[in-house]
Amino acid sequence: MAPMKLERMLSMKGGKDESSYVNNSQAQAQHARSMLHLLTETLDGVRLSSPPEYSPANFVVADLGCSCGSNTIHMVDVIIKHMTKRYEAAGFDSPPEFSAFFSDLPSNDFNTLFQLLPPYGGSSMEECLASDSHRSYFVAGVPGSFYRRLFPAKSVDVFYSAFSLHWLSQVPEVVLDKRSTAYNKGKIFIHGANESAAIAYKKQFQSDLAGFLRSRSNEMKPGGSMFLVCLGRTCVDPTDQGGAGLLFGTHFQDAWDDLVQEGLITSEKRDNFNIPVYAPSLEDFKEVVEADGSFAINKLEVFKGGSPLVVNHPEDAAEIGRALANSCRSVSGVLVDAHIGEDLSDELFSRVASRATSQAKELLDQLQFFHIVASLSLSY
Template identity: 35%
Template sequence: MGSLNGFAMAGGDGDQSYTKNSLYQRAIIDAGKSLVQKSISDYLDPKKFPPSETFRIADLGCSVGPNTFVSIDNILDVVKFKYLNINVNEIPEFQVFFNDHTFNDFNTLFKSLPPNREYYATGVPGSFYSRLFPRASLHIVHSSYSLQWLSQVPREITDPNSRAWNKGRIHYADAGEEVINAYSRQHAVDFSKFLNARAQEIVPGGLIMLILPARPNGVPHSQDPFAKNNVRLGACLMDLARKGLIDEEKVDSFNMPCYMASPHEFEQVIKQNGRFSIERMEGLPRAKASHIPNSPEDMTRGIRAVKEELIRQHFGDEILDEVFALYQEKLSMEVDLNPGTELNLFMLLQLKQDN
């Protein structure tokens, strides 16, 4: 696995789809609602924008819904209030861009668009690590639970001649420093590309709001609960290799293209980029327990909806049911399913006026 052509969450609206198995991501969006709305209320100034100009919002990594629609409604409610509060004669029209990889199930997304929406909807396929929109065309960029995904697996971890070769593992959490550093460097490169692209696309005074899983400053990667999910999945694949159901070399060449950065790592890249000011960076309040899947079966369905396509691309369809049955079995044997020191991070960035 080198450069990725992209992958998508499980499409459709069936029992194993992301649509039906993204309750945790929805719970995080709900936990961040007040911060999203307070950020718009405090930092968005409609007076800086031409009157009656179309107000444009992009949701990057939208997947198939319904979570993306909830995020957009949370944003629009406050933006409309801001315009009414400055006594403008006319609230602008709103255009919302739903972005994800070309493999995303845009058909399901479009079929489930809210019928009474107060915006014009547009699908934008492509990687958010490159330019997607015309210069100075966006007022708000939002992304939830997407930026932990890298543009590619670090090349050196799949090279048997490299000190960072990640043999027998599919992630960095249970690996050595060379592997961790390779992932960290890839994250820094990708996040910098993301910022460079958005700096060209956002209007002066425009906002970026990001919600994503992160690793608390100072917490070892091995203790990060998000990363532990990948360690568990790697153990399942190695079990299948020992049974002779897949080639062990096939496992050696498979690595998850995701990285849980710390707030400090994000700050370093943002400051080095220099195009945005950090207006807010803080952990979200803990999601309500009633909104989080807490049984091994429900948790496994959630993981499968996110990671099934990556496994299918590398190993084929044949092992999918067995690998996730093993995953559920391992979860069932764990005494405590409490995630522990998990951090869901909210970031508010504003394009500096001199850009």
């Protein structure tokens, strides 16, 4: 899928229905909370700036790949409260004015996100009307790809990006080219694919990350910091995508094969669909940061996040099956709908749920995500 085409359509599933991102991002919230100590370490390294004469200082936070749920709002709130306490502890008469930029691709459901913001925040109209919360920062939405420039030069103090950088700007062209050794025949993801396909995905990831770093190095204020979290893997072999591989390369893959075998889609239709996700190893990530040279690595590690499945009744196989299908659909449903239409998409995810239900216990035991966690600051 060409970069501009993917950029115009890729998003987490909007709205508030059962398979929406809003209702299927509890695991991301849990994983983010488990890393708060690493985030606060990064924030403690951010330079506190005095206000220029005649005007208050402006402290700017940007969440890149914010999506449309409440997780981004919570994390921005954590960042701003922590920085406020730092300013107070340092003896500043008053903290700066804070601005928060929520950035994602133009197809992101910004409407749902903005409805969740204080003082409006609430999942229903009644909750919004009853809310008495307030917001201590100014807000703006910034549509665009974070693989390019999004902000003016030297304007952002803290960049935060969680669970987004594993999404590529495009599916590598050679992966969809029948003439190429990297052609990913019979598969919709690189988990278990041939070596050439995996190398193509790795190159795309590293090219994208290099563009991300170039852009942020121009946009970050001196003394600023960046905290990044993306899906990662512990295996050296890129064809073993770990938790991402189990999410997209097992029951999801088998459901596509079901549609082919039942004559609902052609094998060519399946083969022309690939998930634009790459879970890097620590070395994959480190190579790009060091080659770019703009950022010093304060911390770079693999962090065990846990399961992406949040269920109320772990003994209920059907609930686990639905949770896996909804988890897949909340992040890939928009792409699937565009490729085969909503009716066939319903069929596909119904089969994902059915297959996952039959393997529920194994899923809960085996489906674990690891994340690459990076704390970076300008090296000059």
